[in-house]
Amino acid sequence: MAFLLDLIEQYGLFFVFGNVLLEQLGAPIPAYPTLVITGALLERGEYSAPMLLLTGVIAALIADYAWYMAGRRYGGRVMAKLCRISLSPDSCVRQTEGVYMRYGPASLIVAKFIPGFASVASALAGAIGTRSGKFILFDTLGAVLWSGSAIFLGSLFSSAVSDLLDILASLGKWGVMLVALAFAVYLAKKWWQRYMFLKDLRMARITVSELDQLLKSGNPPTIIDVRTGVAQQGGRIPGAMVMSVDDDLSALVINPETNSEVIIYCACPNEASAARLAKKLMQRGYTRVRPLTGGIDAWLAAGYAVEQQ
Known part of the structure; x- marks a missing residue:
């Protein structure tokens, strides 16, 4: 665990960039906790709050714009592909389209706070022809709000987060295992929900x-x-x-x-x-x-x- 903390302290911005980029591209690797932790470590002076915020925003924009361009080029097919790799496969496209059609590009401001919404919404924006300038504007606002709120929470509760990190560090390899176990439980829960949902839908089909x-x-x-x-x-x-x-x-x-x-x-x-x-x-x-x-x-x-x- 001490090695992980040293990694965050020495390569904090690169770590944040990669984590946010991968999550926004669709990988089940939560980036919000990383932003909270790095926000709590601001007082150690390894990086500044504006640089941390900029790193998170740029990483999110790169991923979102990639989905936007994929939607513009491939239309609804790319959204179907997104649902195929989603841990919540059934209604991600339908729910996202309903929200986006109701509120338009402004829905991108809160998209990252809704699990599974951001990537599909970005692809949908491209598929229905939302202007790139408008997409970038609202997506940037959403990325700033999302990243900024995590960094603010981390800095606000820096003492509590630091204490938790110190406890995990003192546990050594057991701390790493505890974090890994929590992540494994999260993935297992999502997989089980998906499995039970698909099992419930077993019935005769027609070719x-x-x-x-x-x-x-x-x-x-x-x-x-x-x-x-x-x-x-x-x-x-x-x-x-x-x-x-x-x-x-x-x-x-x-x-x-x-x-x-x-x-x-x-x-x-x-x-x-x-x-x-x-x-x-x-x-x-x-x-x-x-x-x-x-x-x-x-x-x-x-x-x-x-x-x-």
């Missing part, structure tokens, strides 16, 4: 080739697209109706007594959003409901046609 055959039959299924508005810009499966997982299902006009199937698709890992809506429909009496394996990505990869909005 894109099977869906294509149903569309060509005399009794085509009801198809529901549950993707976000941005994701639908690339087109929908022919005949698909749009519905959100959170919509009032009473608006859905399907007779559960008929033999018509209901096929639901999305653009999310493990068809999470589609499976959630499928379960809700089953609870209302619709027995022939299946998510589309691979979603819209599998449909496009197989070369099947889509229709524009």
